Amino acid sequence: MAAYRSAAGFQRVLHAVKHVCFSKQRCGVIICRYSTVYDPTEKTFDKILIANRGEIACRVIKTCKKMGIKTVAVHSDVDSSAVHVKMADEAVCVGPAPTNKSYLNMDAIMNAIKQTGAQAVHPGYGFLSENKQFAKRLAAEGVSFIGPDTHAIQAMGDKIESKLIAKAAKVNTIPGFDGVVKDAEEAVKIAGEIGYPVMIKASAGGGGKGMRIAWNDEETREGFRFSSQEAASSFGDDRLLIEKFIDNPRHIEIQVLADKHGNALWLNERECSIQRRNQKVVEEAPSTFLDPDTRRAMGEQAVSLAKAVKYSSAGTVEFLVDSKKNFYFLEMNTRLQVEHPITECITGLDLVQQMIRIAMGYKLQHKQSDIPINGWAIESRVYAEDPYKSFGLPSIGRLSQYQEPLDLRNVRVDSGIEEGSDISIYYDPMISKLVTYGKTREEALKKMEEALDNYVIRGVTHNIPLLREIIVHPRFVSGDISTKFLPEVYPDGFKGHMLTAGERRELLATAAALYVAAQLRSQKFLGDLRVSVVPAESRQWELCVELDKGVHMLGVSRSGNNYTVEIDGEKVEVSGEWNLASALLPLTINGKHRTLQCLLRTAAGEITLQYLGTSFKLRVLSKLAASLSKHMPEKVPEDTSSILRSPMPGSVVAVSVKPGDNVAEGQEICVIEAMKMQNSMTAAKAAKVSSLTHIHKLIHNPPRYSVHHKSI
């Protein structure tokens, strides 16, 4: 493995007594994403409490296990059978489902620490990871916080202060207002001074929460209101700041690692430009955009910032990079980032292990010259969300079937859920981080396609269609990306994969072949039969396949498992095992290997196939049934234009209308909060509100919330 060979250089420096390779081992080939190389004689913590949930809690526990450290999980009551709870040696329930009563409940977590005797706490990301109070309380109790010191969290956690420090450390910064904005009117005034567009963001914020872009005064006022609400609910701190919004930038961040002895390293960059609503979707390391000089300049500035705040532990310095490779300091995240695995892939380091060592007070093991860039790693964030609505609105549900593509080589999946898990409205809707690795970017991208095609997720709506489209888009493939990639590439919203004529034929042929395979199987009865079965002998089928209102007549012939499908004079050869129970359909279509997924197959000929990431609804009928279907009555779907339905589950935080009100088109009806995002629901047409029904505090299913408004 490439990452390994050149990493050997710095490994030799270590006393690599025990060497555990982590991730999947298969067929004797070691597939290594990062290595936890540790010295058992090096004293470490006996027990660590992980103050987090989901995939990051699992990720931390994995390294702890390798290092021989006992682990304590904390969980809310709904998470009592979650994966991280099962993985940990001990688990403590810290409260009910809402995060402010459980994962943000410092008292309960402090009690859990006392109760279990944990010596250190790894906070993961989010929740209490950048909470200085928490770090202080831990320090007061003599418990180590696996992260930077309180002053660094405080300095970097405050966007205003961090900017001042960055300026002082000679780090490039964005022009803006270096102070707290008092109210919406002041925001408008400042915005006028800086010049539009401006970015309004929570001083305490991160992860895109409490962040709004405004292009005019009106949007500034609205943005101020939303951001301060979100900031208050997410961080308990509604202070906002404003800065110049750099249009069309790239988001590139530098991973730094610093110890308590004044040593700091930069572990290269991560390109995180593919975002929706300021949240990252696809990340890669390294970036296609940086040349070694820019990389070094950014790395050195990042390290000097880390040193300026006496930073210790792993941290990330985020930069905006414009088209001329000018880079501006954005913020420093004083925690382990979601996207840390891609850095681990290209450097071979286990960042969690490094954080634990640093928290123990050890010096860094590596020198800057030891840090390699080996190969290329891509990370796709697989979310339970509907990519057809604003590139992803959260969805919830139970994972009725779930299968990670782990039998593929060079694939790493960081997840904290399993088949049967519930994706609830209480927490982040992330299903997993799918990471693929290759010697080259091309190889890593190819692997990502394969991994996405082989990823089985049923029961919740997920964003694989979008991920699959991004990674094959010519602009992404060529590296021509920016933070506006999604709105630029899909100005009218994401619509799924657009089939070429050839792909369309492949899809139709597959559906037809699948239909015939199922038909043939339904004639196979086993055992002794009193009345013999007389199967309808046929080698030829004439079928009619509907796809997107297009109707195609197909001729199908079969020999064994091979089907030849004739569509409009063109022949498509489809062959495979035709295992009708399997979620995956590995096929060879015209000599090309393709993995499709059959999401639905009904007795009435409806077949839904996931092909190239997108699911397509088809209907296969015999020629006879198709010719008769013209007589079937058209069913008129219910008119829903006068009903406002929440597009996602969440809780209603504000209702701005009451029955009898007249509303204008686009007027706000209510605000739904889901996964810490506030979403304004607006009227689709001018109307009078006739009734407000089903306003529950929590909405579990979209149709449960409906506001009827009828036209005037």
Next chain:
Amino acid sequence: MATYTLMRSSLGLLHGLKCSFKSVGQIPYAGALTRSKVLQNARCYSVSHLSVQERIEQKRKAALTGGGQLRIAAQHKRGKLTARERLELLLDPDSFVEYDMFVEHRCSDFGMEADHNKYPGDSVVTGQGRINGRLVYVFSQDFTVFGGSLSGAHAQKICKIMDQAMMVGAPVIGLNDSGGARIQEGVESLAGYADIFLRNVMASGVVPQISLIMGPCAGGAVYSPALTDFTFMVKDTSYLFITGPDVVKSVTNEDVTQEELGGAKTHTTVSGVAHRAFENDIDALLNLRNFFNFLPLSNKDPAPVTECHDPRDRLVPGLDTIVPFESTKAYDMLDIVHGIVDEREFFEIMPNYAKNIVVGFARMNGRTVGIVGNQPKVASGCLDINSSVKGARFVRFCDAFNIPIITFVDVPGFLPGTAQEYGGIIRHGAKLLYAFAEATVPKITVITRKAYGGAYDVMSSKHLRGDVNYAWPSAEVAVMGAKGAVQIIFRGKENQAKAEAEYVEKFANPFPAAVRGFVDDIIQPSTTRKRICRDLEVLASKKQTNPWKKHANIPL
């Protein structure tokens, strides 16, 4: 008997017999001769100056066009297919063998004896054919001929195939689309209904009988579907009622539409008369083909086994976490069913009626099984009148046709209250108890959570000859929930909370049942499929008989 109004205006059209042959041209029939041969043999013996061959030809053509092109067009316009088109879709290609194509009605009153009022085959198409290669007897009422009304001849044709189906041992499928009795025939038509009813009753429990209502079915006619094992309907185009809206209005002054009175929605959600409804004719017939594969041909045959791609020993990890921690929280029993059965395929019977119990067909390692499960999502999964009757009828069908029954139990008890008591929950609840107790097919029971009180006994318990009874670790087999029990045991005493905790510790777990052998094992939920598949293999040779009796006396 219901009314049928004749549209005489277009009858004369048949004389021409020049109708297009297109829509029916593909129907093969035995002994058909080529046109040229007919012409060669043409000899003019008859008064009509046509040879016998020509007359055969002519009659067959007439039979194939039913009530004629105009009527066929009208049928299509209503969104309905013709009797023959339906059979073509239902049966395997080229498998239909038609009986009684030359039968005509025998009525001579009201001008019915006239040639133009005679239709070869009359208002029903009958015969046998194959569905996925398996034998089935079918009749399909032809609405284009006298509105599908039932004449003596029509009934006789249906009786003929039913008699043969019983002798051969093959199911009967009826496609109903009939305005009612042939009023012109009077009592002969009524006699015809009774002949069919008798055969429905005689065939009950001998061969599966399925009715698919694809148009009106009113008056006495409704009792034939009601006597069959399964009644399916087509949404928006089918109706079942004793009397139509006009009579209802005149008798009770109640205003009601056909759809409200006896449409698919009414019967699948309110009355429980129909077992499933489908979108349209094509959808219904294709689904019926699929459904047919679950059924054995007769009570002499074992449950069918089809080729299965789903591994029999597949673990279902999701089941380990499906039952919520809090015993008051609901979950969806269908998630358990889908997870366990082959390929997540579950043909639910009455999915929208008495939803607190789930019943339907599925396969385990290819073999048909009947699934019964309490649904905690609806009314906590309690047993009430409707769910007891729904469950009982399903269990009895499975038992009659050698289909093993798998029961998933999460039942807090019978629903209390005046509505239930006045409605006779005692009598109706007894039906489910009766059905489980008398069943001699393999019975496997899995207690997923609550099994309280009498409802525990009812739900295929060990005491009712359950063959294999499992409990999940989350099972609570007890007389009642902790709170209620403590209020009785420690009435008026202090420290109820402590007593409640003690009760939970003692009874809210599978041990009290397991130590007594009332459950055979406490199993890891994820292994449930594997265990059931293995048990079914063993139980395939189960032989159990009830004492001889003329027939049992279920509390109806």
